[in-house]
Amino acid sequence: MRLLILGCGDAFGSGGRFHTCFHVSWAGPGFLIDCGASSLIAMRRFGVDPNGIDTVFLTHLHGDHFGGLPWLILDAQFVSRRTKPLVIAGPAGTGERLKAAMEALFPGSSTAQRAFAVDVVEIEAGRQDVLGGIAVTPFAVCHPSGAPSHGLRIEAGGKVLSYTGDTEWVEDLIPLGHEADLLIAEGYTVERPVRFHLSWAALAARMPEIRPKRLVLTHMSPEMIANDPAGRYVAAEDGMVLEI
Template identity: 40%
Template sequence: MEVSLRILGCGDAFCSGGRSNTSFYVSSPEINFLIDCGATTLLALKKYQIPTGDIDMIVISHMHGDHFGGLVFFLLEEKKNKRKKPICIVCPVGMDEKVKQAVELYYPGSSTLSELDIRYVFFGSHQTLDLEKIKIESFPVVHSQETLPHGLRVTVGDRVIAYSGDTEWTDELYALSDRADLFICECNFYLDGGPNHISYSTLKTKKLTCKRLMLTHMGEEMLDNAESVEFEMAEDGMVINFPKN
C-alpha cells in the first residue's frame, strides 16, 4: 500500500526559523491522519490545499499547545463545514477535557462542538491500539510529565512511522524506532542545553536501527549549526513517499 507523509510543521514552540508548529499529515488509500496538531496546523492544511474533511484521525503525542493547540481551530472549522463523518482523536487520557477547556478559553460562551461526532481513544504507556486500518503503539518519554508525553509508533499497511514526541534522551527510543521505515526524532538543541529535549550532541552517539532518521522540533541553536549536522533535517512542506512494497 502506498503511503505518503507531508510535513505541515516541524518547528518548536517558538516557531524557530519561521517554521510552523509540529504536525505531520499521513495519507494512504485506506486512512488519512495527522500526527500532532500544533497551533498552526489549520493554516498549514490550507496552505498545502489539504481538505480538513479528508482527515479521519488525529493522533496526539502530549498535551503542549504546539502539539495539540490546533485541535480547537480544526474542530471549529469542521463545525463550520457541517462535518457529518466521525473524527477520531487518539490521545493521552484527559485530552477531551483539555479540548473543551481550550474551546471555552479561546471563544468563551460562543462555541460548542456538540454537533461533531468526536470519538476519543485514549492510550497509556506501553499500550498497543489495534484500530481499524492502523496500529498505534505508545512509549513513555521524558518531558514535562503533566503533559503525559509519549512517543508513537504508527503502522499503516506494511509501513512503520516512528515519532519521538517531545523528550530528552531515553532508551525507550531504541524500541520505538527499531527498524521503522522513518523515525521522526526531536532534536531541539545542538549541544546539551537543558532538560526535556534531545540535543544533537547526544543523539549522534546513539546507535539506532531505523531505516531512515529525520530530525524535527529544532531550536535556533540547531538551525544555526545546520551545516555541521550529519542527519537529515525536516523542512515544512517536505513530502516523503513510501512506495508500495
C-alpha cells in the same frame, strides 16, 4: 505511505516554521500526528483537506502539539461541513484538556451541537491500539506537559513510522524507533543539554542501536537550524514530502 510535514517548528516558531503537525496519507483514511496551534493555517497553505483526516494522534498536550484542535473542530463545523466522526487519540486527560482549550478560546464551543462526532480515545504507554486500521503504540518519554507524554510508533500499510515527540533521552527511544521505515526525532540542539529536550549528540550516540531506515530531525532551535547536517540526517522543513 506519504508524509507531508505541515509544521516542524518548536514552540516559538524558530526559523518561521509552523507548529508541529504531520499529515500521513496511505491506502486507508488520512491522519495527523500532532496538531499544533498553527496547523489549520498550514493545511490551507499546503492544500490538505481537513475532511480527509479521520484521526489525529497526539504525543502530548502542549499548545504547539495539540493547540490546533479547537480550530480544526470549528472549521469542520462551520467551514468544511464535516459529517463523519473525527477521532482524537491522545494521552490520559486529552478529553478534559480539549474541552478546557475550546472553552478558553471560544466559550460554548465544546458543547455545541455538530453534524459529526468528536471521539476522544485515550492511549497509554505499552498498549497497542488499532484505530481505522492504524496500529499505534505509545512509549513513555520525559517531557512534563500536565499529562503523560509519549513517543508514538505507528504501523499502517506495512510501514512503520516512529516519532519521539518532545523528550530528553530515554531508553524507550530504542524500541520506539528500532528499524522503523522512518524515525522523526526531536533535534532541539546540537550538543547543549536542555532539560526535557533531545540533542542531536545524545541521539546520534545511540543511533547504532535504533537503526531506523531513515531519520528526520524536527522541533529544532535556532542553533540547530543553522547546523550543517553533513548528510547525517534530513532536516525537516514545512511543506516537505517524504514517501515511506
